[in-house]
Structure formats: C-alpha cells, structure tokens
Amino acid sequence: MSPSHNGLKEPPVTHEVQYKDKTYEKVREGLADILNLPSGHSKKDSNKQAVFYNPIQQFNRDLSVLAIHAFAEDLAVIRRARHERRIEKLAKDGKRGTKRKREQVARHDTAEKSNQNKKLGGQGTSEGPEESTTPHSAENIEQSQCQDGVPPTTPNTTLTSDPLAGEVGHTIGNSSDLNGDTEGQQSADGNAVDAQHENRSHHDMEQTGAPTVKTPQFRILDALSATGLRALRYVKEIPHVTSVIANDISSSATASIKLNAEYNGIIDKIQPTTGDAKSLMYHTIAHTKDLFSVIDLDPYGTAVPFLDAAVQALHDGGLLCVTCTDAGVFASVGFPEKTFSQYGGISWKGTQGHEAGLRLILNAVATSAAKYGLAIEPLLSLNIDFYARLFVRIRRSPADVKFLASRTMIVYNCDHGCGSFSTQYLAQTKEREDKSGGKFHTHSLAQAPSATPFCDHCGFKTHLAGPMWGGPLHNPHFIVRVLDMLPNLDKEVYATIPRIEGMLTLALNETLFQESPQLSPSGSNEAIPIVSLDPALRDPHPFFFNPSILARTLHCSVPSDAALRGALHGLGYRTTRSHTEPGSIRTDAPWSVIWEIMREWVRQKHPIKAGSLKKGMAGFEIMKKDRSNKHLEDQKEKLKKILIESESVESLKKGMEATLFRLSKIGTDADLDKVQDDELQEGTTGTQCHDLKVEFNERLGREAAVKKMVRYQMNPRADWGPMSKAKVDL
DSSP states (O other), rough: OOOOOSSOOOOOEEEEEEEETEEEEEEEEEEEEEEEOOOOOOOOHHTSSSSSOOOOGGHHHHHHHHHHHHHHHHHHHHHHHHHHHHHHHHHHHHHHHHHEEEEEEEHHHHHHHHHHHHHTTTTTHHHHHHHHHHHHHHHHHHHHHHHHTTTOOTTOOOOOOTOOOOTTTBBSSSSSOOSSSTTTOTTTHHHHHHHHHHHHHHHHHHHSSHHHHBOOOOEEETTTTTTTHHHHHHHHHHHOOOOOEESSSSSHHHHHHHHHHHHHHHHEEEEEEEEEEEHHHHHHEEEEEOOEEEEEOOSSSHHHHHHHHHSSSSSEEEEEEEOOOHHHTTTTTSHHHHHHHHSSSOOOSTTTTHHHHHHHHHHHHEEEEEETEEEEEEEEEEEEEEEEEEEEEEEEEEHTTTTTGGGGGEEEEEETTOOOEEEEEEEEEEEEOOOSOOOOEEEEOOOOOOSBBBBTTTTBBBBEEEEOOSSSOEEEHHHHHHHHHHGGEEEEEETTTTHHHHHHHHHHTTTTTSSOOOOOOOOTTTTSSOOOOOOOOSSSOOOOOOOOHHHHTTTTTOOHHHHHHHHHHHHHHHHHOOOTTTTTTTEEHHHHHHHHHHHHHHHHHHHOOOOOSSSSSSSHHHTTTTTTHHHHHHHHHHHHHHHHHSSOOOHHHHHHHHHHHHHHTBBBHHHHHHHHHHHHHOOOOOGGGGOOOOOOOOOHHHHOOOOOOOOOOOOOOOSSSSSOOOOOOO
C-alpha cells in the first residue's frame, strides 16, 4: 500500500534534436522516440498541444505493450497447435488417397493385361505386360496423388512446421482467422470449418503442386493515435506485429505520426491515415477482409461511440483495448442521465463507484458485440488514476451470447444508509445433464425483486444501479502470463514495472473466488494456451466494503484490517483486496455477518459513547439488532403471536407468564446461553448470526509476508491529470 517510486514522479527528460532542418524536442519512452515542436515559454502556451501527449499515461502504454505481447504469444501457441493438427490431417488424408489410387491403378492394369491376352489368344507372357505397365503405374500414381490434393513426394516438397507460419494454402490474415478456425475457439461447428480449410489447402496444392505457406498477419489498429507513440512502441517492442495502422482525425497528428515513424526507422510497418476512426473501421468491415488482430481505442473521453465498429472490425478471437477517461460520468452519480445514455446503465454513489464503472463499460462492450453474435471475455479490467483501461477478447459465438442476460445485473445500494448492497441478475441459467451424460444449459426468467425497497439492515431506502456486467473482471491465466514476463524486462525501458507488478497482483487476488493458476517461472507457460473462462461464469462476490465506512455508520473506532480479516477468517470466510480502493476488503461473507462482526467489535472492544447514535440514524437501527437485545426482540415477537393466536384466557395467561419468565432470565452472558439452550429445546433457533463466535484475531488476519510492491499509486507529481485536449486541424 506504500506509494513507492514508480519511475514517473518527474517529467520525462527531453532533448533538442535537429531533424530535416527543424528543431524538435525528443522524448524517449520504451524503445521509441517521439519528436514534438518546442512548447511556448509561457505557461499558457505550454499547456496547448498541437498533438496530444500525456507522459502520465506511460503506465497505460507499458501495460498495453505487455498485454498485447502476451496475447500475441498465446495466438502463436494456438496457431502452432492448429497448424500441426492440420499437417497431420493432410498427411493422413494423403496416405489414404495414395492407397486408394494405387488400388485403382492395379485394377486398371489387371484389366488391361486381360484384354491383351484375349487379343493375343493367350500367347502373351507375364513378363511383357509387367514391364510395360510399370512406368505407366508410377505415372498414374503420381498423377493420382496430385489429384487427391497431396503432392508427389519429392525432395523439393516439404510441409513447414513453423509455429508462426500461416496455414498450408491459407492466409491467416483473412476475416475468419485470428486464433485460427473456430476449433481453437471451442466452437460447435469446428469440424465444418476444418473441412473448409482442408478443401482450400487441397485446392491450392492442386494448382501449384506444393503446399503454399504465407506469413501470418498480426495487424493492430491504433484508432486515435495522436503522436503515434503507441503505434511506434507496438512495432518496436512486440516482435509478432506485422503492421500497424495509426489513425487520427487531425492532419497535424498524422503528420507527426509519419515524422516519428521515419525518425524511428519503421515507416515500412506503420501506415498513417487521416480520418474518422469509425469510418475507417466500417470501411474495413464492408470493403475488405483484412480485419485486425488488435484494436486499441484510447480517446479523450469515452470510447463508447467507437465500440460498435470496433467489435466488428476484429478477427474472431481478437483483442479489444479500451480506455475511458470520463470517470466523472461512469464512476459517479453526478450525471446519471449521461451515464445511462452513454453506457446503458447507472453507476452508484459510494466507494464502489469505480468498480461499478468498469462493469458499466464492459456491459457497453458486451451489448455492442451481442447484436452481431459476438461474445466477450474480459482478460484484464483496471481502474487507473483518472481513467479505466480494459483488455477484452471478442469471439464469434452465438451460443455464448445467450449467457449475457444471466451475467447482467442490477444492484440495490443503500447509499444513504449503511452502505450495504445486494445484486439481482436479469435472467437465470442452469446447467443440466442429458441422457447420454452431456452437459447443456437452460435459460429462464429471473424472479424479482431480490430485495425489498428498504435495506434489510438499517431500514433506509435503497437506490438502483446498473444494468452492468456481472461476470468476472479478469482472466487469472492471462494475468499470470503478463506477470511471468516482468522479471526478464529492462527496467530502463519499462519504467513502471513496480506499479504494473503491484496492480496486477491485486487484480489476480480479486479472482480469489475463481480457480487461479499458481505463479510459475517466466517462460514455463509459453507452450500452453491461455485458458478461457466458462462463458456462464458469474462473479460470485462482486464489489467490496471499506471498514472506515462501516465504523462511520456506527460512530465507533475503525477496526484494523488484521482484526477484521481475522474475525472473518475465524468464521470460515475468505478475504482479499480490491485494486480500485485502498483499504478495501472483498469477501464472500454476507452483509448480515459483516454487521454482526461490527456489532461485536463495539460490544467487545470499543463501546459507543452514549448518545452518539439517535433514533432515525442507520447505525441506531443496526445496533438495535445487537445480540444483547436479540432475545428481548424475540420475546416481543412471541408475545405478539400469543396475543393473536390465544383462543382462551388460560392459554393467553400461560403464554404471557412464560414470556415474562424468559425476560427475567436475561442479564448475563451465562443467562443468555441458558435462554438460548431453552429455546433450542423448544425448537426455536432465533437469528443464526447472533450465534456466531466472533474473535478479533489479528494474527490470523495478517497477510502472509509478500514482496514489497506498489499496490496503490499516489499522485505522481504536481499538476498531473488528463491534461487539455489537443486542438484538431482537419
């Protein structure tokens, strides 16, 4: 939690250089150099930028390079596996075809020999026909092999096993292939796609006599490129990249991109374009099959207007990188009408607003993709400084799209009361088993509502938030893959490694309630594809609570993290942190247990000052449920029931006497235990939370000794933030 140095506390060092008879300020980030015209001497002039560049977002760019690199390596593994399977299948088909053609030739030769014997009256010898047919047979065999789609075996004919090579007779850069065919995506129609590629390979070999091997395409679209810094770094730092289209609507930005690409010596791999990003993506969809492996959306503000085009312009299985800098919209309730119009949902008031914002953005991506039969899988979703950064895999899978309703939720939030919340999913999905033992899912309507209009804990009115994404925010396997890369990186090139390590470790811990892989040595997972999560998986325990907010509600001292975690662990619940809020606790404990622990904290450790809680306050209502008052409330309820159900004066008198006897026993803890035992013998159990044995064991709640890292970033320097928007020269 300590805010240690992350390489960005000082502005980047600039040097003046001469290039093409002009003087520029050169800034080096990663392996790329960018040139900018010198800024004005006054503060007013220095705040104006012809081309937008914000050094604070180096963390964003470093993380993006590593995430896309991990994605590209995973793609290489999938391509290698699919390529080897296809070669093996072609080889098997070729052997079967050769045997079939050889049998046909043998039958043909036998028939021809029989006809010749008939013509010669049976005077022919067996040696003549055999000698005459041998070269003919070899020729037929060679022709038959080519006709069957397999080239004749010659020293010049080889089938490549290059892991990054394109398909045999198939260009990986076309619209149906990123991670290969849908077999790599666990699609139901994988066999049909395999057959399609196989036929295409056979056709190419029929035309050329040898299998064609084409270079795989890994194309990136930097849709809002500004200086082109991202595009430069992608080309220079990710070896799998074949080309990057760096687009910007500003002509001055495009000129800057071209200048910087030439200065870095990679103009052959960067294609600067000037125009509207949406038009570029829609044109790609409509007029070409050259879709993108990765699309990076990093606008000034929200990325929502670009989502519809972006999800369609990606290959099947492509990676969508999204940045939204309008946290005042997606992470607050100041403008609920604007939040809904842009993201299709409402955020909530409270410390959980930034996580809710991430889920609103994911919901916007998911609903944009679902219209086209595309399903999303969030690989990494982070709230960083003043913006959100998400990495989402987009797959063509109408079957997985059906789970979207059951992974979309609304939240009932007690934002004016105690801060508790409950969730409600829009649909239900159940896994069932057919007669043969196979698994399938059924989808149905959800029961509503899942909560009353008033909070169950303090009685205050609740407010709605959402609809929002209710699935996991991260894929732990992907996070592990990125973390495995960090030990081998040059810290001079990636100045934000400490922060990347800390934030990704927190994000990995957020997947506590999923099965996360163990961190393994760097490079050990290179030959293993990143595992995709179950498309029906929900986040079992979204959001978190903040102990200081709970203590403020009860007007008591704040329990230490170790004490509160120790109490939860002692009751069998798990805890972790949230990367979106320092001091937060994510847990699988229900709110009834959390508030019971807080009541015990007040009772055992830090009693509340008399008169600090008054009737009508949320804390007053919560403390009324203290276990010392629990039996009094229970006896009141029993007395009401007796008054209603008694059929005679004698039964009423007997019931009231029994109730008064129980009330007279309440005084000490021993008396409470005795009354509780009596109630259990009578068959009444009362509220289960009051029976919990709460111990604030700080030793049990302390986190295991871990490597010191930057978990939460403090303000890196003065006057930092999103900066002013660059002027646009069309």
